[in-house]
Amino acid sequence: MNARNQTAKLATPPRLAVLALVGCLVAAASSSGASDDLRRLSDEAGQWPMYGRDYGNTHYSPLAQISASNAKNLRLAYSVQLGSLRSNESTPIVVGDTLYVSSSYGPKTVFALDAKTGAIRWRYEPDLPDDTLQYACCDVGNRGVAYADGKVFVGRLDGHLSAVDAKTGDELWDVQVIDYKDGAIITSPPLVVKNMVLTGFGGGEYGVRGYISAYDVGTGKQLWRTYMTPGDGEPGNETWKGDTWRHGGGAAWLVGSYDAATNTIFWGTSNPGPWNNAVRGPDSSDYGQFTNLYTSATVAMDADSGKIKWYLQGTPYDAWDYDGVNEALLANLEIDGKAQPVMMKADRNGFFYVAKRDTGRLISADPFVPVTWASGIDLATGRPIEVADKRPRVGHRAMGICPNLLGGKNWPPMSFDPKTGLVYIPSNNMCMDMETTDAPQYKRGSMYLGKEFPAQAGPGGYPGELIAWNPVTREKVWGLKEPTPFNGGTLATGGGILFAGNNAGEFRAIRSADGQVLWSMNLGSGISAAPMTFSVDGKQYVAVVVGRTVSIPAFLGNLGSELTTTAEGGALFVFAL
Secondary structure, eight states: OOEEEEEOOOSOOHHHHHHHHHHHHHHHHOTTHHHHHHHHHHHSTTOBOSTTSSTTOOOEEOOOSSOTTTGGGOEEEEEEEOSOOSOOOOOOEEETTEEEEEOSTTTSOEEEEETTTOOEEEEEEEOOOTTGGGGOTTOSOOOOOEEETTEEEEEOTTSEEEEEETTTOOEEEEEEOSOGGGTOOOOSOOEEETTEEEEOOOOGGGTOBOEEEEEETTTOOEEEEEESSOOTTSTTGGGSSTTGGGGOBOOOOSOOEEETTTTEEEEEOOOBSSSOGGGSSOSSSOOTTOOOTTSSEEEEEETTTOOEEEEEESSTTOSSOOOOOSOOEEEEEEETTEEEEEEEEEOTTSEEEEEETTTOOEEEEEESSOOOSEEEEOTTTOOEEEOGGGSOBTTBOEEEESSOTTOSBOSSOOEEETTTTEEEEEEEOEEEEEEEOSOOOOOTTSOOOOEEOOEEEOTTSOSEEEEEEETTTTEEEEEEEESSSSOOOEEEETTSEEEEEOTTSEEEEEETTTOOEEEEEEOSSOOOSOOEEEEETTEEEEEEEEOOOSSGGGGGGGGGGGGGSSOOOOEEEEEEO
């Protein structure tokens, strides 16, 4: 096996051993076994079995031991150094009494820890080539791992997907999803549905042709693959100019969600390639058919076949790098007196979308940050109502575009609290000018852009804000101003506490109802990862990974220096009362 494993625990945790055995038996009897197991774990308050804790990516836990009355008493339970600096972005998972967390750079290491003490049970260290950094946009982060049927699954910077034994860390299988030298890397955890492990990859800035693939949980055999830019003769191919779909982007590099009731997978797709939109369409707000499907969109697919059921394209014929990769958050909302199963998305383009998740029909779409590039969204068609002067074109430098290409929200995840009914969004308030340069020529493994994009500060004098958003009344309830953009994801809990870090390294317990900071500790390096919480032996713990971004400041020019005030880092911190 092309990996190193170090085991530091002889005895297998009893609960984990039982789960592994049950997972194998159920998988043999039913293709839905992995999904059933994960749903059962999600129903156990003390567990955190997947990236967003549940298939809806809510980042909500019902644990309530930590509350507004005692959050001030939080203390460090333990910390673990992850062995790599730079852009540590992992959200741990907990299955049984084992915590699994990954480092950046590959990941360099996946750790299995005693969730109560932090003692290392095993380490998995995949052998990775030395040249992945040059193909990694944007940065070398790894956002975590997935679990099912006694296995831990991890996507890698070299374009591989690996499965390791959850008890020992031994590598069980490994497959190549994409050749990383295309400029394609995997930085986010896969999604396990039924007997399948699903993953996309990054590379929209390198002119990849994005796709999502499904692999057998037990063997790694590819089961299906769906491309995000339709080829010749496929529905949607007419939305591309000539054969530009071949390097058209649409990379699904973040995380997927799953609705078991409709057997639907939801995944966001990246910007089209190249950024120079004149290459792939008419270079006008009157773009007609040239929407460049299925880029800068959320795509809903049948889980069994990968067939596209519907899509919601936030930014057709994208000219601003408004990646549509942000997570689809699935929940039930009471709208007009009726409970409705919806998909919510805080898009990079600055609009907050609420859509029916069986059809994709828009219910609402409202700006949650300052927006100048569009005056609104046509709910009937889903298309933005563009401000033509804000679309960069050949010979026209568009000025004062808000939000800038970091988006109203970047990848750090939002959370939904069913008690307050609020969504908690780590938002950005940055603007930009944008100008088209020469049409780029595609070269494998090289950036495929064709735009200049000097950043500007957003209105109001604050570059970031933690926003509590009501998706039913369609308004901000409260906001907590941040000193920089690109702050950490959020965790909502049943104790009425919201946990969130920021790029200044402050990790905070915040009252969910009104935004009052109840406790804070500086952890020494910027935080972009989302925290998580779990319980062992009746005690609640809260965990967060720190390690500031390195590549993102370069996209902001002189303004980016504000993101580098903390040192690079790489550590897991776990707190308890």
